[in-house]
Amino acid sequence: MALLSIEHVEQGYGARIAVADLSLTLAAGEIGCLLGPSGCGKTTLLRGIAGFEPLAAGRIRLGGRTLAEPGRELPPEQRGVGMVFQDYALFPHLDVAANVGFGLKGSKPLARTEREHRVATLLDLVGLKDAGRRYPHELSGGQQQRVALARALAPQPQLLLLDEPFSSLDASLRERLALDVRTLLKALGTTAILVTHDQLEAFALADRIGVMHGGRLRQWATPWQVYHRPADRLVAGFVGQGVWLRGERIDDRHVQLPDLGPVPVPDAPAARWLDVLLRPDDFVRDTGSPLRAEVVGRAFRGAECLYTLRLPGGAEVLALLPSQHDHAPGERIGLRLDVDSVTGFAAGG
Structure with missing residues (x-):
């Protein structure tokens, strides 16, 4: 139950x-993210x-209670509800322990020893066990963020924002x-909801991601579904990287792509021509593959390298390949599409 x-x-x-x-x-214990x-x-x-x-319209409920609806706002x-703000909003004149303890002032009064114990427990949980007597200006940005998190968690909110x-x-x-x-x-x-425009943060933190655009929620799903099964072209274009290749349907589940052959496209619309989304991680280097793609560009990323590759027919794709093989522009490498299924939309739709 939600x-x-x-x-x-x-x-x-x-x-x-x-909105x-x-x-x-x-659901209780889930972490959601609003991404856009x-x-x-x-x-x-x-x-x-x-x-x-x-x-202006609608309703927000938490734990069976109505928090807000037109004309009724708790x-x-x-x-x-607890909240961690973008600028952390720490009190510069209070030390770390007092900042965390401030989060308890609006809750049910606690005995001093219980309050001190909760503050110490939270500081330990966020990795600042010995920082209670330090002041915000003495901390790094990451440490300040942890203090703000501990302060928001101190009253044990039903929901953290x-x-x-x-x-x-x-x-x-x-x-x-x-x-x-x-x-x-x-x-x-x-239970928590994060707001961010950073996809890596969203993927690292969230159980469910809501992609927003123009005040509307375009998709609310798991990170895997948002990345691999985007609800529409807008979500597909915003999340991750990829290219669109146009292919012709050959049966209920497959589309023929130029140079790459048939690919499985489940749940695709009933159209003859489909635009298929290919992600950089859909490709693997294969020295035995008859398909040779020309390196057009590359971006080194440490363990991996993002290549722009031109297929024999002229279409360009992105491929994220291990960086131990250093392929120069103009080189042709063996390439293979390695997917269980991909996403497709009606061509031009």
């Missing part, structure tokens, strides 16, 4: 609609869940911290 239920929600600013007819559910570009409505929805923005402090929590951190740190946060939330059984 812990969080968002039903046909609409939000706006004056005449501008920011339109949006519905989703999240700036201005797509994801932060507006998060603020609606938190109680900072009213609803104040933020009564919602059982994270608004672009890693945006101020170095790119190399974001994915690692996202994995650490996921491990922590799963250990505590905390």
Whole structure:
């Protein structure tokens, strides 16, 4: 049964609609993510869940309670919702322990020893056991993010909201911290929703991802489904990398692609011509393959290299291959498509 239920929600600013007819559910203990570009409505929805923005239509329920509907808005402090803000919003004049303990002030009063024990436990969980007497300016950005997380978790909220929590951190740190946060939330059984425009963060943290565009939820599914089974062309174009090749249907489950042969395309629309999405990880290097593709470009990524390859018929594809083989532009390499199935849409649709 869903812990969080968002039903046909609409939000706006004056005449501008920011969120339109949006519905989703999240089970207890699940981590959801709202993924999309700036201005797509994801932060507006998060603020609606938190109680900072009213609803124009629809309803938000948490644990069987109605948090918001037109004309009825519970104040933020009564919602059982915690929030980690984009800038962390730590108090510079309070040390780390006091910042975490501040999250307990609006909850049921605790005895001093119990409050201190909870603060110490949370600091230990976020890897800052010995940092209680330090001040925010003495911490790195990643450490400040952990303090903000501990403060939001202190009152034991039913739902935790994270608004672009890693945006101020170095790119190399974001994915690692996202994995650490996921491990922590799963250990505590905390239900959470993350807002981000960073796909790596979303994939690292979330059980379910909602791709938003223009205020609408285009798909709400697992990370695997969003990447490999996008609901429409917009989702396919936004998530990950890939190229479209046009092919002709040869039976109920297969499409013939130029140079690559037949590929399985389940659940494709009943059209003769289909545009098929091929991801870089759909290809493997195969020295024994009769198919030879010319290296047009390459981008070194450490363990892997992203190649742009031109097929004999002139179409170009992307291939993510192990970097121990260094292929120069102009070189021809053996290539093979290695997929169980791919996504296809009616040509031009």
